[in-house]
Amino acid sequence: MSTLKADTIVAADGSSPVTLTKQSAAKAWATVDAYQATTGTTSSFNISSTTDDGTGLWDNAFTNSMNSTPYSVSQIGTGGADSDVYVRALHVRGTYHTEPTPASMLTSGVGIKSVFAGGSSSYSGNIYGYAFGSFQVYGDLA
Amino acid sequence: MSEIITDKLTGKTSAGDVTITSEGGSATMQLQQGVAKAWTLDETLYSNSVFVPDSFNIASTTDVSTGNLYVTFTNVFSANNYCSTGSCAGFSANDNVTTRYSDSSTSNDDIINYDGAYKDASISYVAFGDLA
Secondary structure (H helix, E strand, O other), X not given: OOEEEOOEEOOOOXXXXXXXXXXXXXXXXXXXXXXXXOOEEEEEEOEEEEEEOOOOEEEEEEOOOEOOOXXXXXXXXXXXXXXXXXXXXXXXXXXXXXXXXXXXXXXXXXXXXXXXXXXXXXXXXXXXXXXXXXXXXXXXXX | OOOOOOOEEEOOOOOOOOEEEOOOOOOEEEHHHHOOXXXXXXXXXXXXXXXXXXXXXXXXXXXXXXXXEEEEEOOOEOOOOXXXXXXXXXXXXXXXXXXXXXXXXXXXXXXXXXXXXXXXXXXXXXXXXXXX
C-alpha cells in the first residue's frame, strides 16, 4: 500500500481545490447544547459562534462562509437527558429570524429551531428549548 | 488534470491533519473534519423491499424496542459529543427521527422514531466528529 504524506493538498494550479472523486465533504457541523443553562456547542467544525436567539432558537455563524445560497442542511433533535417521551425535532430557519426559503438563507450562518415533536405534553408542536440538536452543512465554501 | 494515485493520505506534520482548499479559494479546511465517520441505511426496525441496506463504520444494529434503534460503531469516537443526524422512510408526515443523548456513548448511538407514538421504519443515519 502506498502512502502520500502531505499537510495541504491543492489542485495542480497551486490554488484551486482538489477534487474528491465522486465525494463531497461536510463544510460545517455542530452539536448545539441548549439543554444546559448556558447555550453553546459541545462540538463543532467551521462554526465560530452559537447564539441563543430566543426559546428554542439558535443562530450559528460560520467561520468560513458558504459561497452562495441555497446550500444543504440536515439536522436532528435529541431527547436530552430526561424521559424519552420528550422527543424534539430540529428545523432549519433560512435566516436567523425567518422561516426557511432558499432565497432567504445566509452564506454567513444558519439558524436552527427546536420543536417539541411529541409526548404527553401541552408543548407538543410548539417551539421548545432545552434540547440538544445536531446539524450538518453541505455545499461550496467561498 | 494531474492525478495522484495512492492508497492512503497521511498528514506530514500531524498524521490526522490534511488541509484542503475551499471551492471558492478563499478558505481552507481540515479534510478529516468534513468526512462522515459513520453512516447507515438500516432496516433493522422495518424491512422496506425498495431499499438495499448499507453502512460504513457500523459494527451492528440492535432493535431495542418499537421505534428504537441502537447502532454500535466499529471504530469509536474520541468523545461523546459527535454530531449525528438522521431521517426515516416513515408512514406519516409527522415522523421525527431523534437521538437520545443520555443513552449515547462514544461506541453507540441511540436513535428513536416518533410520530405521536414510537414507530418502526427504515432509518438513514450519519455521524461526524473525531474518531479515537
